[in-house]
Amino acid sequence: MFHKEGGKIILISTTLTVIFLLLADKFIHLEWLRMTVMLVILFFLIMILQFFRNPKREVNITDEQIIAPVDGKVVVIEEVFESEYFKDQRLQVSIFMSPINVHVTRYPVNGKVKFSKYHPGKYLVAWHPKASTENERTTVVVENRIFGEILYRQIAGALAKRIVNYAEEGMHVVQGTDAGFIKFGSRVDLFLPIGTKVEVKLNQKAVGGKTIIAIKY
Structure with a gap:
């Protein structure tokens, strides 16, 4: 499909x-x-x-865990300062997608969309440290009853020229359902509350809608 x-x-x-x-x-x-x-x-x-393939996947929908929003490789797990929305320290988990990965973006948690914004920008390679703040991107924040506010950011890469984002403020979204699409190589960053228990490791392969990224302590 x-x-x-x-x-x-x-x-x-x-x-x-x-x-x-x-x-x-x-x-x-x-x-x-x-x-x-x-x-x-x-x-x-x-x-x-x-x-452009869009495999249908059975998602174990639960508020107890955060799932991978995309397919790809985990390239960043670190504590950072998130400057756009939270303006405080967050735990960042980034997944890099190569052109051969499925590029569907899925909601990592259930909840209400509190923030959704598109930013035009550059097309640095997706693994560049400044790609998260300088490339074309969208920032979406979903409020979940267990984790609180979770931010995910779709980031265009050197080949990506269009990001599609379906999240609109006020929407109630379901974990694992279609949240958008990034055309060609790209990356998605997740910003989680400090203290969230990360279940993935660097260089691990993530499967959108299936891989558990984090759970609550």
Whole structure:
């Protein structure tokens, strides 16, 4: 199943692929060259299709834990000063997504959206230390009855040129449901209350909607 954000791109890419394959078959007479061109064209179509895939996952919905909002690798676990919303010390957990990861963003907790803001910005590589504050990004805060306010930030990478965010202030959201999409390489930062027990380790692979990021002491 594919994400709705990829509908237009998939339609255009599929149409162009068919056209290019027909042209290659008609105008390229060397068989080895024709096959090479066709394989390259099909490879790019497959890459686009896999990027916009949206696997359905059974989520264990509970207020007792925070789940991974995206697929990827855990690249940051540290205490930092969060300057946009909380303006105090928070525990940051960051997940980096490569272009081959599923790029659907899912709500990490149940609760009410207290804050949602889009920031235009640069397109530094997603693992750059300043990407969290200088790249194109969205900041969303969800208030959960167990953890209090949880902030997650979608961050564009060097390839990402559009962030889709469905969270609107006042909405009541369900853990694990679709919260948005980031097109191509990117990162998501989570900012948790100090004292939250983190259940993941650096370089661990996270699966959106499944991996437990943290639990309450």
